[in-house]
Amino acid sequence: MQAAFNGNGALPLALSELREGEKGVLESLDLPEEFASRLMELGFIPGHPVAAGKSAPGGDPRIFRVDGSEIALRRETCSHILIRAHA
Amino acid sequence: MSELHSLPHGPKRPATAVLEPLREPVGAAGHRVIALVGPPNSGKTTLFNRLTGLRQKVANYPGVTVDYHVGQMILNSKTLDVVDLPGVYSLTPRSEDEQVTHNILHGLTDGMRKPDAVLLVLDATNLSRHLMLAAPILAMGIPTLILLNMADELRRRGGDVDTEALANQLGAPVARISAASGEGLEVIRGFLAGTVALPRPVELPILGSVPACRQWAGSMSRAAGYQSPNAPVWTRRLDALFLHPIAGPLIFLVVMVLVFQSIFVVAQPLMDGVEALIASSGEFVRTLLPGEWLKSLVVDGVWSGVGSVVVFLPQILILFAFLGVLEDSGYLARAAVISDRTMARVGLQGKSFIPLLSAYACAIPAIMATRTIESKRDRFATILIAPFMTCSARLPVYTLIIAAFLPDREILGKFLGLRALALMGLYLLGFLAAVATAWVLNSSVMKAKKRLFTMELPPYRWPTWQSIGLRLLDRSKVFLRRAGTVILAVSIGLWALASLPLVDGHAPPIEDSLAGTLGRTVEPVIRPLGFDWRIGIGLVTSLAAREVIVGTLGTIYGIEGGDESSMGLQQALRQNLDLPGAIALLVFFAFAMQCLSTLAVVRRETGGWKFPAYQFAYMTGLAFVSAYFANHITRFLMG
Incomplete structure (x- = not known):
């Protein structure tokens, strides 16, 4: 996935770079099909908004608010999920 | 994509x-x-x-x-x-x-x-x-x-x-x-x-x-005009506290200390009550029964055997009540997230945490609960280590030995006593054995592959009395059913073995009975651990289920004590086990795989005898070696 400006004028970045309280819109899931489907079932669907919440002590895993739920993901997984940040 | x-x-x-x-x-x-x-x-x-x-x-x-x-x-x-x-x-x-x-x-x-x-x-x-x-x-x-x-x-x-x-x-x-x-x-x-x-x-x-x-x-x-609800305000507030980098882990620790302390402090009067009830009802039954043999079978065999296990019901219910509140409130899902990073270090994940925590109650539902783990490798690793977690069947054994050998001393005022601390230490020991085993698996035969960890965090909810109450009722039934079947059968069988062969129409001294012979046969093997033949009988019978040893010792001392059986299990235990032997026995029970039901469930969940066989050999071997060292190191330290 290459970094490029898109129509909304926001840079795509990894979900892991979102700080607590920040929001973004999911862009793509750069993960094996099986993992991607499970994450989409949990609400991580491209085009949907996502907000970063608290994290476990030590900063990993992190909790995200997505599609009405709070889901914890490992930092490693987040680094493969691309989002457009709200400017 | x-x-x-x-x-x-x-x-x-x-x-x-x-x-x-x-x-x-x-x-x-x-x-x-x-x-x-x-x-x-x-x-x-x-x-x-x-x-x-x-x-x-x-x-x-x-x-x-x-x-x-x-x-x-x-x-x-x-x-x-x-x-x-x-x-x-x-x-x-x-x-x-x-x-x-x-x-x-x-x-x-x-x-x-x-x-x-x-x-x-x-x-x-x-x-x-x-x-x-x-x-x-x-x-x-x-x-x-x-x-x-x-x-x-x-x-x-x-x-x-x-x-x-x-x-x-x-x-x-x-x-x-x-x-x-x-x-x-x-x-x-x-x-x-x-x-x-x-x-x-x-x-x-x-x-x-x-x-x-x-x-x-x-x-x-x-x-359908669906309007989604507002964010759960209280859940956000509570998570700010429970997921706080410093307060979060501290709160977890305080909760755990409270659980262990209450297992002793709150449960004690209830247990004393149950014990007194069993003792007096036993004596009452003795007066009703005709013939020495029947009196001996019912009172010394069944009453002391089954009764000495039933006494622990209040403790087990308190443990389950605490676990129930933690589960129903939604706190456990947070605990799984908090623990994920630590679990990942030994090749497990946060989803392993919940089965492992429920293994504190019983390994059988815990092993079933591993089904939520998507990764087969993580699932099998969790199954292998789950029986190390201190299940409620170990609780009667632990509290009996701790109460018999450790004084009731306060360490942090009313908040933490020596006995509760010892019990926490044993829970920690089982946990460390589980973690160490997971680490060994991860760095040898079962290397962890890359997989996905996801955990949905539900809003906090008040546990309902109905849910907790039903669970305690259900647990009591399971526990009493076991006392009424496995432990009853073992008590009767043991009473027979301890009363035969007859010498001049009377029961022999217990060391010459069939049970005594069995105990003395295994004695050379367990002598290095600091155990005598009486404990040996208990170790053999407890292969069926851990708490059976308490019933077994109850029966043995019940028969041995005869009319002076009011001496009590703790006092009797002190007469033929010293402190190093007691510590070795605690360590042995912390590690040994003594539960046929668990082995059967592992066989079913892993689809063969390979895993349960390894598990039995590994855990019991580890128990033997560790008990040996515990015995000798304590002896050395005590001079």
């Missing part, structure tokens, strides 16, 4: 495949099967308990139901089988528990007919996402009632939905309920009896991908 971006509407399904209205009441032909389906943590089990009155464990974290459970409900004097299924996000199975649901719904499970009707339980507070499951379920063509559960919470948090509009969109009846409060449940009976008006069937699209499914679900909920 590209198909993830496009949101295609699939071709329309032909109208004939659409859900047909029930022509006759579902209950008319007797024993019809009703399946409860829904996403994890949507309240299926609570509803199941409501409908069937059966005790089925409920908790507030996703993945509590890992196998299907069948209960009965009566409708118009006909019996219906209600099946509670593990939660699924879709009908594409990705873990063992989801496979169970998939197989039942498709009629692929032996001895279980394909469901005649489905109750689709969705969380009303998260309807847009949960409606995704409606598409594949309705497509199966089984008569379905859609239940929007937790309707009271939706209302309280300012959300709303038009059920009639939704029913017309989906072509299936929809109702708002609250399984926890019992609100709106009459509609289920009406639906099953065929008296609920069904909306006109509609054509539903076939949806090929998750985004397409989600888009459809969104359009359905929009058409």
Whole structure:
């Protein structure tokens, strides 16, 4: 996935770079099909908004608010999920 | 990846495949099967308990139901089988528990007919996402009632939905309920009896991908005027505290200390009461029975054997009450997230934490609970280490030995006593053995591969008295049933072995009896651990189940003590075990695999004897070696 400006004028970045309280819109899931489907079932669907919440002590895993739920993901997984940040 | 971006509407399904209205009441032909389906943590089990009155464990974290459970409900004097299924996000199975649901719904499970009707339980507070499951379920063509559960919470948090509009969109009846409060449940009976008006069937699209499914679900909920609820304010506040980098772990520690302390302090008067009751009733029964032999069998054998185990019921119930509150409130899901990083270091994950924590109660449900773990490798690793966690069957053994050998001294005032500290140490020891084993597995034969960790965090909810109460009742039944079967049988068998062969028509001194011979046969092997032949008998009988050793010692000392059996188990134990031997015995029980039921479950879950055989050899070997060192090191330190 290459970094490029898109129509909304926001840079795509990894979900892991979102700080607590920040929001973004999911862009793509750069993960094996099986993992991607499970994450989409949990609400991580491209085009949907996502907000970063608290994290476990030590900063990993992190909790995200997505599609009405709070889901914890490992930092490693987040680094493969691309989002457009709200400017 | 590209198909993830496009949101295609699939071709329309032909109208004939659409859900047909029930022509006759579902209950008319007797024993019809009703399946409860829904996403994890949507309240299926609570509803199941409501409908069937059966005790089925409920908790507030996703993945509590890992196998299907069948209960009965009566409708118009006909019996219906209600099946509670593990939660699924879709009908594409990705873990063992989801496979169970998939197989039942498709009629692929032996001895279980394909469901005649489905109750689709969705969380009303998260309807847009949960409606995704409606598409594949309705497509199966089984008569379905859609239940929007937790309707009271939706209302309280300012959300709303038009059920009639939704029913017309989906072509299936929809109702708002609250399984926890019992609100709106009459509609289920009406639906099953065929008296609920069904909306006109509609054509539903076939949806090929998750985004397409989600888009459809969104359009359905929009058409039904769904207003999602406000954010759960209290959950946010509590998480700010429980997930705080410093306060969070501290609170966890304080909670754990409280649990262990109360196991001793709160349970003690109750246990003393039960003990006194058993002792006086035993003496009373003695006066009623004719003949020395019968008196000896019933009072010295059965009463001391079974009674010495029953005494521990209050402690076990307190432990289960605490675990129940932690589970039902939603705190455990947070604990799983907090623990994930630590677990990952030894090749496990946060999802392993919940089975491991429930293994503190009993390894058997814990091993079943590993079914929520998608990765097979992680699942087997968790199964292998789960029996190291201190299960409630070890509790009677631990507390007996601790109370017999350690003084009741305060360490931090009233807050923490020496005995509670020793007990915590033993719990920690089992945990460390589990972690060390996981680490060894991860760095040798079972290397962890890359996998996904996800954990849904439910809002905090008040545990209900009903749920906790039912669970304690259920636990008491299990515990007493075991005392009434396994321990009763062992007590009688042991009494016979301890009373034979007859010498001049009388029972021999116990060391010359068959049981004594057995004990003395194993004595050379266990002598290095600091145990004598009496403990040896207990070790042999406790291979069936750990707490059996308490009953066994109760029986042995009961027979040996004869009329002076009022001496009590603790005092009797002190006479033939010294402190190093006692510590070695504690260590032995912390590690040894002494539970036939667990081995049987491991065999079933792993599909062969290989895993249970390794597990038994490894754990019991480790127990032997560690007890040896514990005995000798303590002896050396004591001079």
